[in-house]
Amino acid sequence: MSSWISKRISKIQFALLSPDEIRKMSQVKVITADTYDDDGYPIERGLMDLHMGVIEPGLKCATCGGKVDECPGHFGHIELAMPVVHVGFIKEIKTFLESTCKVCGRIKLTDDEIKSYSATLNDAAFSDLDPDGLASRSKKVTDQCTQRLVCPHCGAQQIKVILDKPTTFREEGIKITPKEIRERLERIPDSDLAFFGLNREVARPEWMILMVLPVPPLNVRPSITLETGERSEDDLTHKLVDIIRISQRLRESRDNGSPQLIIEDLWDLLQFHVTTYFDNQTAGIPPARHRSGRPLKTLVQRMKGKEGRFRSNLSGKRVNFSARTVISPEPFLSVNEVGVPEKAARELTIPVTINQFNLDVMREWVKRGPEPRDEFGKYMSGVNYIIRPDGRRVKVTISNAEENSKRLEIGWVVERQLSEGDIVLFNRQPSLHRMSMMGHSVRILNGQTFRFNLAVCTPYNADFDGDEMNLHVLQKEEARAEARIIMKVQEQIMSPRFGGPIIGGIHDHITSMFLLTHGNPEFPEEDVIHMMSYLEINEPPEFIMRDGKKYFKGRDIFSALLPGDFNLKFRSKLCAGAKEKCEYEDDPADKDVIIINGKMVHGTIDEEAIGPFSGQIIDKIFRKYGPQEAAKFIDNVTRLGVAFISQRGFSTGIGDYDIPENAISDILQVSNEAVEKVGKNIEIYNAGQFQSSPGRSVEETLEIEIMSITGHARDESGKIASAYLGLTNPSVIMARSGARAKMLNISEVAGMVGQQSVRGERLNRGYTQRTLPHFKKGDIGANARGFVKSSYKDGLNPLEYFMHSIGGREGLVDIAVRTSRSGYMQRRLINAFEDLKVDEDRKVTDTVGSIIQFDYGEDGVDPTRSNKGKTVDLDYILFDIDQEEK
Amino acid sequence: MDSLIIKDVKANIEKIKKQIPCSYAVDYDITGDFKEGYITLDKKNMIYKISIDGIEPYHEDKNLTLKKKTGLKSIIKISEIKEIDPLSVAEFRVGKRKLKEVLTFEKAERTSIKITKKQEYSSKIDKSSMELINKIGADGIKIPLESATRLLELKEKKGIKYYNKVLDRVVSEIKKRQVDPYEAVGIIAAQSIGEPGTQMTMRTFHFAGVREVNVTLGLPRLIEIVDARRTPSTPTMTIFLKPEFEKDEEVTSRVVKEIENTSIIDICDIETDVEDMTLTIKPIKERLKERMVVLPDIVDALGREKGITVLPEESKGRVIIKPQQDSYKRLYATQERLKTLTIKGINGIKRAISRKQNDGRWIIYTQGSNLREVLEIDEVDSSRTFTNDIVEIGQVLGIEAARNAILNEAKRTLEEQGLEVDLRHLMLVADMMSFEGSIRAVGRQGISGKKNSVLARAAFEITTKHLLRAGLMGESDSLAGVAENIIVGQPITLGTGAIHLVYKRENTEKQVQ
Numbered sequence A: 001m002s003s004w005i006s007k008r009i010s011k012i013q014f015a016l017l018s019p020d021e022i023r024k025m026s027q028v029k030v031i032t033a034d035t036y037d038d039d040g041y042p043i044e045r046g047l048m049d050l051h052m053g054v055i056e057p058g059l060k061c062a063t064c065g066g067k068v069d070e071c072p073g074h075f076g077h078i079e080l081a082m083p084v085v086h087v088g089f090i091k092e093i094k095t096f097l098e099s100t101c102k103v104c105g106r107i108k109l110t111d112d113e114i115k116s117y118s119a120t121l122n123d124a125a126f127s128d129l130d131p132d133g134l135a136s137r138s139k140k141v142t143d144q145c146t147q148r149l150v151c152p153h154c155g156a157q158q159i160k161v162i163l164d165k166p167t168t169f170r171e172e173g174i175k176i177t178p179k180e181i182r183e184r185l186e187r188i189p190d191s192d193l194a195f196f197g198l199n200r201e202v203a204r205p206e207w208m209i210l211m212v213l214p215v216p217p218l219n220v221r222p223s224i225t226l227e228t229g230e231r232s233e234d235d236l237t238h239k240l241v242d243i244i245r246i247s248q249r250l251r252e253s254r255d256n257g258s259p260q261l262i263i264e265d266l267w268d269l270l271q272f273h274v275t276t277y278f279d280n281q282t283a284g285i286p287p288a289r290h291r292s293g294r295p296l297k298t299l300v301q302r303m304k305g306k307e308g309r310f311r312s313n314l315s316g317k318r319v320n321f322s323a324r325t326v327i328s329p330e331p332f333l334s335v336n337e338v339g340v341p342e343k344a345a346r347e348l349t350i351p352v353t354i355n356q357f358n359l360d361v362m363r364e365w366v367k368r369g370p371e372p373r374d375e376f377g378k379y380m381s382g383v384n385y386i387i388r389p390d391g392r393r394v395k396v397t398i399s400n401a402e403e404n405s406k407r408l409e410i411g412w413v414v415e416r417q418l419s420e421g422d423i424v425l426f427n428r429q430p431s432l433h434r435m436s437m438m439g440h441s442v443r444i445l446n447g448q449t450f451r452f453n454l455a456v457c458t459p460y461n462a463d464f465d466g467d468e469m470n471l472h473v474l475q476k477e478e479a480r481a482e483a484r485i486i487m488k489v490q491e492q493i494m495s496p497r498f499g500g501p502i503i504g505g506i507h508d509h510i511t512s513m514f515l516l517t518h519g520n521p522e523f524p525e526e527d528v529i530h531m532m533s534y535l536e537i538n539e540p541p542e543f544i545m546r547d548g549k550k551y552f553k554g555r556d557i558f559s560a561l562l563p564g565d566f567n568l569k570f571r572s573k574l575c576a577g578a579k580e581k582c583e584y585e586d587d588p589a590d591k592d593v594i595i596i597n598g599k600m601v602h603g604t605i606d607e608e609a610i611g612p613f614s615g616q617i618i619d620k621i622f623r624k625y626g627p628q629e630a631a632k633f634i635d636n637v638t639r640l641g642v643a644f645i646s647q648r649g650f651s652t653g654i655g656d657y658d659i660p661e662n663a664i665s666d667i668l669q670v671s672n673e674a675v676e677k678v679g680k681n682i683e684i685y686n687a688g689q690f691q692s693s694p695g696r697s698v699e700e701t702l703e704i705e706i707m708s709i710t711g712h713a714r715d716e717s718g719k720i721a722s723a724y725l726g727l728t729n730p731s732v733i734m735a736r737s738g739a740r741a742k743m744l745n746i747s748e749v750a751g752m753v754g755q756q757s758v759r760g761e762r763l764n765r766g767y768t769q770r771t772l773p774h775f776k777k778g779d780i781g782a783n784a785r786g787f788v789k790s791s792y793k794d795g796l797n798p799l800e801y802f803m804h805s806i807g808g809r810e811g812l813v814d815i816a817v818r819t820s821r822s823g824y825m826q827r828r829l830i831n832a833f834e835d836l837k838v839d840e841d842r843k844v845t846d847t848v849g850s851i852i853q854f855d856y857g858e859d860g861v862d863p864t865r866s867n868k869g870k871t872v873d874l875d876y877i878l879f880d881i882d883q884e885e886k
Numbered sequence B: 001m002d003s004l005i006i007k008d009v010k011a012n013i014e015k016i017k018k019q020i021p022c023s024y025a026v027d028y029d030i031t032g033d034f035k036e037g038y039i040t041l042d043k044k045n046m047i048y049k050i051s052i053d054g055i056e057p058y059h060e061d062k063n064l065t066l067k068k069k070t071g072l073k074s075i076i077k078i079s080e081i082k083e084i085d086p087l088s089v090a091e092f093r094v095g096k097r098k099l100k101e102v103l104t105f106e107k108a109e110r111t112s113i114k115i116t117k118k119q120e121y122s123s124k125i126d127k128s129s130m131e132l133i134n135k136i137g138a139d140g141i142k143i144p145l146e147s148a149t150r151l152l153e154l155k156e157k158k159g160i161k162y163y164n165k166v167l168d169r170v171v172s173e174i175k176k177r178q179v180d181p182y183e184a185v186g187i188i189a190a191q192s193i194g195e196p197g198t199q200m201t202m203r204t205f206h207f208a209g210v211r212e213v214n215v216t217l218g219l220p221r222l223i224e225i226v227d228a229r230r231t232p233s234t235p236t237m238t239i240f241l242k243p244e245f246e247k248d249e250e251v252t253s254r255v256v257k258e259i260e261n262t263s264i265i266d267i268c269d270i271e272t273d274v275e276d277m278t279l280t281i282k283p284i285k286e287r288l289k290e291r292m293v294v295l296p297d298i299v300d301a302l303g304r305e306k307g308i309t310v311l312p313e314e315s316k317g318r319v320i321i322k323p324q325q326d327s328y329k330r331l332y333a334t335q336e337r338l339k340t341l342t343i344k345g346i347n348g349i350k351r352a353i354s355r356k357q358n359d360g361r362w363i364i365y366t367q368g369s370n371l372r373e374v375l376e377i378d379e380v381d382s383s384r385t386f387t388n389d390i391v392e393i394g395q396v397l398g399i400e401a402a403r404n405a406i407l408n409e410a411k412r413t414l415e416e417q418g419l420e421v422d423l424r425h426l427m428l429v430a431d432m433m434s435f436e437g438s439i440r441a442v443g444r445q446g447i448s449g450k451k452n453s454v455l456a457r458a459a460f461e462i463t464t465k466h467l468l469r470a471g472l473m474g475e476s477d478s479l480a481g482v483a484e485n486i487i488v489g490q491p492i493t494l495g496t497g498a499i500h501l502v503y504k505r506e507n508t509e510k511q512v513q
């Protein structure tokens, strides 16, 4: 029974390896620098000795007998001819040499000092979980020791130790050999180690001088065979070859009594190779290079940085059972669904363990083979592999399907293909929030793309200009249950960022609902029946009879999507600014959307009602009826949107921006006046008469004044243009309903583009004292500084076009800079906060149990469930109760 | 009672400390009677307190401790000296004048700060609302004050039955909204603040309500806040006056002039006389009036400068300056130095601008920040005045104030960009940055660098350093956090991973047997 409970690693202990331990864990003492013999077989006691693991199929590990995927790899070791320094511990070695007596090896503290410091620097301090504090306390003590010139214990005179970077220590110019360093470090008693921040339980200072070098397992440094049949060794192996070679030569030279100079040179060379073996970017020495000139990637390079082991292979891992392709829209899918191409579905599998209940079904599935279809040629999921209890995998093919089906028994595992209704995770990068990865249920579709409902574009921040997305198939029942209950799209409708819906109708959905409900138009029965055929609703909308024909009102059609006892009142986006009466509504009561008992009686449906972020109706349905109803409403509203707008027809074009001649001349006059006014101000300035505002220079004041003149001109021209562009204009409908674009964009097209700017100032760089050679030097008039009089519709003249491009480029640069900066900020935020959690009584705690908050957010309310941050929405409760009372 | 404050050097203090009790001979005349005194080393902060037995005129004595070898004038009989937590010079007054710095010695009184008005949060809330909050609170849920007040109004207006119905609904709503145990609130907060970062502007400068004051906004400002930068790139203060002065334009402009840093060049012309090797400082009358400075102020300020002789010519309305060394180089250097000499105002406040609000009240905005000294001004309402320098708030008002400052600054930055982010996320960030008692940055030097897990630190930044040190110190990683569990490939300890649910198969077990 205990085997059902998955094991957990409870802790990982870090320590220094002693030479003895390195020898003990080694399976082979490597003595030759060669790798393979002429037959391509690993040489015994060479760097590729089979005792260190296997990387070639067919061979068996000499240590554990395992094959390629079974053997975990084993360490070997190299006995170095002479000891060398470990680069990673240079600083620590220096501290030890400086703060201990070179004669007796004691720390240079008096007995009294030792007594007082050991209060905070003792063996117990290592279990305090404050490595930083320990290190800084230790530094204070050792700094003090460094100053001492006489040993307080034996009275020996001390000599200053100088580090000649990267790895040479000198005393009065004379080199201290690693051998001597090691001897000195050996003299330091265990009891003094705590003062250096060294834990006597796990480390000895002399272990920082290497006499034995561990050789990593073959799996860590596999050799690859090129197409030409040539072997190419890993960088680490190359480095180890160098180390063994030099070590051998050093040993020979030492044994046959070569001159000291030669021995020292070889010793330095060995030090160089060991140093670069650890870190090939050590300051002060040239990096070791491959034959091709590329610097070798040694141990430190393998671990650090974005492409290093930690961030690239440990914090993020590659996975199986995933697919990636281009996305495209499919309005007939529910928000909870994702369309998966057949090709992908045939590759992605889910393991099913055979038991007494599913044996017959699974036999049937296996029998179908790997590519089954039903009688209509429609996709059915088949089986790709069968896994026997001994772990053997059998590929199911058309020819062996029948046979395999019969052999199937309880306890076997079948890898079945994806089928409709399976839950999968769907993801778009960058994954900036949790709604970037949601659970969808699978629909198998023709084609090559992933497809989903348009309402889900917002949380993924997706569009269809070539975006790709990833899909992951969950392999365990537990994971699938969690995905269904927690990650499914309908559970993620509410954003934890602001406590409102993040999924809702977009673009055409909003335009369509606006057209359907604004002014409450009537529609004949045949139209409505067509629209209703798109929907899944229980009751048909109300109608009115006239001349023996049924007519349906827009708001009643919309009401058909709402739950029967739903009450809500809110201000529409269209009338957001209105006080008594809205200029766009005939009936003053229509400034608010009013829904009573599931019937919409007033107002216009627009972005405020069904859009993401605002989505009042979605918000309230989710709270009152739950995620299922909310998802159903979104499904219906997007379908009705598509149905209605495709039946009614809706189009926009350049003609939307036609305004009468007199308006055009009015706008022209506005722009001319602005240019003139700017000119006048400049004249006053040139005459030295311009008054500066307090705290500003004259030039700054002038610039601000000009900016306000040109800004005013654009606003005016916008006003003139919009006066002729009413709510019958498709572009205006889109802007006012919140479907797409702002009125500002319309005035830029129909009226005037206006002043271009860089960093909030008029354009001013380019040539000496002018933006372009077309202007006189020193010209600071409107035209010379990026004022665009034309509208997009009229077209910009070449100068204006150039100015406009300058302004546009700033936007592009801005985005490029912003993404990287905000990405790094988010990485830091996540890293700093990832461990916080709420406990059973809503305290916020971290991993060590520090309490960050006593009651989460001061009221214990989940932001996702709040009303835009509010603990409770009393207004709505009262409104709802009042409706019930009636 | 006045205390004697002396400025001295470290070496002399050490001598006194050794001697105690000690007769200390100084080179200035002291009159008056003192029981106690303070010693400062830097003119601004008192770091020793002394007890004084008496003051005597100088006379030869073998047992004297001498400040200098010559020119001694008085003897201070010091009976005790002890080190104290630094006291700011701002806590001392000479008569009504505030002490700004101690040049040689001062006779000043320490004005201890008294709490004159104590406001308790609960006393601001009416009793019945508080009762209701407590009653519901017994259930472990909290309702906002505003809701409680409105509920009580309803009780009055619509009767107890209706009230009970609403109350039941409110309570059940809030219960449903409580956060789930083991929710990864940290990650949610980080995402909620990070995600809108991609939508923020990078444009560094903007104009906040007041054109004259530049403020960093948008993404750069948000990064600055989470980085806990020692000084913001554009420090600025918002100063409120006490309610009684708030609508008084005259007081407002007086305060503006008092805090705005005025240097010589702002109000004077400086002429150089090469022949006589002198500088003539000629104050400009209108400017003097505008900045409310009188000639003696300028003379005072100049008097504090070293290496020059100041010759005021009050009658001619000017001041002659003579460098103590005759050299053109010195003359020029002196001129440059005096240009920026502060005559009055507060250090660091480059500009101050007052703005009238719609309701007729005045608010002062500044470029540059110096909270400690601005709060010292009598007219300033210290309960509302703030700066955007979070670290400074921490130093002056303490960690709780800094925590609120982080919250408010982050909130303002996001709101200004039109981004909706729940306050609870910002609260968590502010609490996490401050709960250890000092402000910690989000990142390598702050929260992330102090993580307990070796693996999590190694995975974030500077991988090898952390691994090597872990070996020396024998650190162990108990795999409690998220990053380290992902690294070793086991479920994380948040959310559904925080609980271990095992189905005990008792019945079936029997069947098998």
Ligand SMILES: [Mg+2]
Binding pocket: A462, A463, A464, A465, A466, A467
């Ligand atoms: Mg795209």
Ligand SMILES: [Zn+2]
Binding pocket: A052, A053, A054, A061, A062, A063, A064, A065, A066, A071, A072, A073, A074
């Ligand atoms: Zn093996």
Ligand SMILES: [Zn+2]
Binding pocket: A101, A102, A103, A104, A105, A106, A151, A152, A153, A154, A155, A156
């Ligand atoms: Zn010694």
